Amino acid sequence: xxxxxxxxxxxxxxxxxxxxxxxxxxxxxxxxxxxxxxxxxxxxxxxxxxxxxxxxxxxxxxxxxxxxxxxxxxxxxxxxxxxxxxxxxxxxxxxxxxxxxxxxxxxxxxxxxxxxxxxxxxxxxxxxxxxxxxxxxxxxxxxxxxxxxxxxxxxxxxxxxxxxxxxxxxxxxxxxxxxxxxxxxxxxxxxxxxxxxxxxxxxxxxxxxxxxxxxxxxxxxxxxxxxxxxxxxxxxxxxxxxxxxxxxxxxxxxxxxxxxxxxx
DNA sequence: GGGTACCCTCTCGG
DNA sequence: ACCGAGAGGGTAC
Numbered sequence: 001x002x003x004x005x006x007x008x009x010x011x012x013x014x015x016x017x018x019x020x021x022x023x024x025x026x027x028x029x030x031x032x033x034x035x036x037x038x039x040x041x042x043x044x045x046x047x048x049x050x051x052x053x054x055x056x057x058x059x060x061x062x063x064x065x066x067x068x069x070x071x072x073x074x075x076x077x078x079x080x081x082x083x084x085x086x087x088x089x090x091x092x093x094x095x096x097x098x099x100x101x102x103x104x105x106x107x108x109x110x111x112x113x114x115x116x117x118x119x120x121x122x123x124x125x126x127x128x129x130x131x132x133x134x135x136x137x138x139x140x141x142x143x144x145x146x147x148x149x150x151x152x153x154x155x156x157x158x159x160x161x162x163x164x165x166x167x168x169x170x171x172x173x174x175x176x177x178x179x180x181x182x183x184x185x186x187x188x189x190x191x192x193x194x195x196x197x198x199x200x201x202x203x204x205x206x207x208x209x210x211x212x213x214x215x216x217x218x219x220x221x222x223x224x225x226x227x228x229x230x231x232x233x234x235x236x237x238x239x240x241x242x243x244x245x246x247x248x249x250x251x252x253x254x255x256x257x258x259x260x261x262x263x264x
Numbered sequence: 265g266g267g268t269a270c271c272c273t274c275t276c277g278g
Numbered sequence: 279a280c281c282g283a284g285a286g287g288g289t290a291c
Contacts, residue, residue: 016287109288115273116287156271161289198289219287235265259287 003057004046006067008090013040015260017208018094019104019117020124020137033060035129035136062095062211070213074247074254080229081247084257091260093252094208098176099169100137101209106165106196107158108204122153123162140166161196168194184212199236207252216243216251225258 013021013029021031028041038051049057058064067090075082085091096104103123108116120137126149127142128135143150143166155162168174174194179187187210191202203217218226218239226232232242247254 105287110270110286111272111288112274112286114286118273154272156273157269157289158271196289200288204287217287221287 001050001054002043002046002048003054003061003063005058005061005063006090007046007061007092009040009042009047011088011091011260012061012094015091015256016113017256018096019113019120020134030134032131032134032136033057035131037131037134060095061092065092065213067092070250070253074250074257077247078254080261081254081257084261085253088257088260091253091256093213093256095211096208097137098180098205098209099140102176102191102194102197102205103137103162103165105201105204105208106161106194107155108201109158109196119153119155119158123155126150126153140170144170158196164195180210184214187212188215199240203240207255213250213252214244214248216240216247216255218243219259222255222259225261229258 009029010023013031014023018031021029023029024039026041028039030037030039032038033052034056036051036056038049038057040047040049071085075085104116104120107119107123111119123143124135124137127138127146129138129142143163147163147166150159150163153159165174169176179190182190184206188199188202188206191197191205192199197205200217200219203215206212207215207217216222218236222243223239226239226242230242230246232239243255244251
């Protein structure tokens with residue numbers, strides 16, 4: 001089947017916002033969407049797909065986002081982003097499942113991107129429902145059922161946080177459903193109540209999991225970038241607020257373009 | 265509010 | 279080749 005959409009799969013699926021996509025030798029991408037193994041192949045005006053359906057893929061790729069309008073808005077705010085975005089067309093921010101996004105980013109502390117993917121895949125291989133070629137991201141219950149073997153996943157000091165997160169979601173003390181209705185700031189504060197979630201992880205989860213496009217996550221890379229480009233320094237709150245203030249409702253997109261620039 | 269340790273893996277310089 | 283040091287999407291204390 002074919003989906004017509006303003007998107008380039010390579011930057012969108014390979015940029016590190018989601019961690020389970022694999023580029024196959026054919027150049028197509030394999031991943032899991034809504035508990036189905038999907039294969040996506042780039043075409044001139046979108047991509048062809050197998051294993052999923054148009055409705056789920058449109059949601060996952062945020063097909064309602066007007067990429068042209070978004071890029072033009074953040075480009076108007078800054079010539080650097082204008083240049084970067086023009087050189088990276090078709091990069092879209094994805095809408096990942098809230099639970100999967102949160103659990104993934106709790107693992108994404110003090111490790112390189114390569115190992116994040118490795119830990120995530122290990123957790124899926126151990127506890128996720130078998131979907132054939134791949135496994136689903138496990139539910140909190142599946143993780144708790146098998147937690148006696150969690151050390152095999154090599155999560156390091158993240159292990160107790162990961163288990164605690166699964167317990168919280170399972171017993172209802174962490175209510176992701178209610179967080180869907182929260183505006184950006186309230187959401188990030190609620191997320192930071194969770195052990196292992198600081199301001200950076202909260203911003204990433206708000207952006208990639210809850211679709212808060214004004215979120216401007218600041219990691220060490222963005223911090224250097226913002227200092228070099230705009231001369232802005234300071235603590236997390238200062239730098240992220242600068243990003244949201246400068247780029248507005250679509251600051252998350254601006255952050256993606258800055259993140260993938262080579263100007264550090 | 266700033267400084268550190270942190271579990272583990274991979275990479276790099278000797 | 280082998281080994282030790284260093285760094286790696288940050289967070290908790």
